[in-house]
Amino acid sequence: MHFTLICNKISWEEKEIIKAARKRNIEYDIILNHDLVLDLEKEHFDTDIFLQRSLSYFRGLYINAILENQGYRVINSFHCAQICGNKLLTTLELVKNKIPTPKAYCAFTKKGALEALENLGYPAVIKPIVGSWGRLVALLKDRDFAVAVLEDRETLGQLYHKIFYLQKYIWKPARDISEFVSTRDEPPRDIRVLTIGNEVITAMYRYEIKDDWRSTATLGARSKPCKVTPEMEKIALKAAKIVDGEILGLDLMETDNGYLIQEINHTSGFKAASWTTGTDIAGRIIEYLIKECKK
Amino acid sequence: MTKKGTCPSCYFEIEVNDDVILGEILECPDCSSELEIIEIKNDEVVFQIAEEVEDDWGE
Numbered sequence: 001m002h003f004t005l006i007c008n009k010i011s012w013e014e015k016e017i018i019k020a021a022r023k024r025n026i027e028y029d030i031i032l033n034h035d036l037v038l039d040l041e042k043e044h045f046d047t048d049i050f051l052q053r054s055l056s057y058f059r060g061l062y063i064n065a066i067l068e069n070q071g072y073r074v075i076n077s078f079h080c081a082q083i084c085g086n087k088l089l090t091t092l093e094l095v096k097n098k099i100p101t102p103k104a105y106c107a108f109t110k111k112g113a114l115e116a117l118e119n120l121g122y123p124a125v126i127k128p129i130v131g132s133w134g135r136l137v138a139l140l141k142d143r144d145f146a147v148a149v150l151e152d153r154e155t156l157g158q159l160y161h162k163i164f165y166l167q168k169y170i171w172k173p174a175r176d177i178s179e180f181v182s183t184r185d186e187p188p189r190d191i192r193v194l195t196i197g198n199e200v201i202t203a204m205y206r207y208e209i210k211d212d213w214r215s216t217a218t219l220g221a222r223s224k225p226c227k228v229t230p231e232m233e234k235i236a237l238k239a240a241k242i243v244d245g246e247i248l249g250l251d252l253m254e255t256d257n258g259y260l261i262q263e264i265n266h267t268s269g270f271k272a273a274s275w276t277t278g279t280d281i282a283g284r285i286i287e288y289l290i291k292e293c294k295k
Numbered sequence: 296m297t298k299k300g301t302c303p304s305c306y307f308e309i310e311v312n313d314d315v316i317l318g319e320i321l322e323c324p325d326c327s328s329e330l331e332i333i334e335i336k337n338d339e340v341v342f343q344i345a346e347e348v349e350d351d352w353g354e
């Protein structure tokens with residue numbers, strides 16, 4: 001079997017995947033997406049399967065579209081990337097399939113967004129529909145603050161920053177009401193679950209960063225291993241299935257009424273999860289590719 | 296064994312391990328520029344300034 005890894009650059013995850021492939025004597029090629037030129041009619045690749053790990057959402061998406069159109073098998077698929085890379089489309093898919101997720105609105109102007117925020121109540125969260133690593137994800141504590149953020153985005157934002165995606169703020173456990181920034185030892189947390197195929201392979205708690213309200217690993221959130229409960233497994237695998245996801249990182253939040261799916265990552269980083277839980281995630285990915293190629 | 300290359304930003308001579316991979320990113324120890332390895336020869340590597348993170352980058 002031969003696979004082709006597509007990525008922006010070789011980061012820790014890509015190196016681990018390459019190591020895992022070498023260990024198993026699996027042949028591979030690496031395509032760096034910035035150098036790629038693709039004939040939209042026919043490209044010849046001597047490979048069994050593509051592993052799409054582009055950091056750049058739009059590059060990855062269109063590469064998938066082109067490859068799949070020519071009959072190549074790509075993990076994760078175009079369909080999966082299209083939904084997971086877009087927070088609005090993810091919410092729609094989750095709502096359609098009755099998977100609990102934070103309530104959200106979409107608006108296109110400041111006026112519309114303020115109306116949506118009245119419905120949601122403050123605090124609320126605004127996010128770009130495309131983007132990651134907590135970038136431009138803002139906590140809107142009151143109307144004045146919301147006006148400032150919305151005006152900034154209306155004047156300075158990219159085209160898709162003007163599609164306002166507004167979400168209900170979820171009070172995580174261990175949070176003091178009215179205190180957004182925790183100073184405790186065990187700060188508020190959320191859960192990152194990793195799935196491969198039809199299986200949850202590991203999970204970890206991610207703790208809010210000191211003096212921040214977010215728990216994004218790339219921003220420096222601490223993490224701890226998390227025991228996978230049957231409910232966690234059920235919601236994660238159901239969500240993975242509806243988005244056609246084969247290798248995913250799902251973000252769950254805990255509430256008094258059970259888990260919510262907060263977002264689904266289709267090119268999930270796994271450095272923190274590997275180190276925290278000791279799971280050989282790169283090895284599991286390669287094993288999955290091998291299995292899929294035998295089908 | 297190591298290989299050598301020059302930082303395109305500050306001309307510092309950087310040594311890297313022999314097992315580097317095309318597309319690998321490292322930081323110039325002198326000027327902190329993010330560099331991408333774009334060519335690997337016998338005992339030499341070629342760097343270019345890595346791409347800037349764009350708004351649509353993420354996981």
Ligand SMILES: Nc1ncnc2c1ncn2[C@@H]1O[C@H](COP(=O)(O)OP(=O)(O)OP(=O)(O)O)[C@@H](O)[C@H]1O
Pocket residue numbers: 102125127131132133134135137167168169170171190213214215216217251262263265353354
């Ligand atoms: N509705 C919400 N209520 C409370 N906290 C939230 C909410 N949405 C996001 N957060 C917090 O903000 C962080 C970043 O949000 P989100 O995951 O949507 O953005 P992202 O840019 O995709 O980041 P990541 O790379 O962590 O996935 C989350 O890790 C979570 O801790």
Ligand SMILES: [Zn+2]
Pocket residue numbers: 302303304305306307323324325326327328
């Ligand atoms: Zn330099």
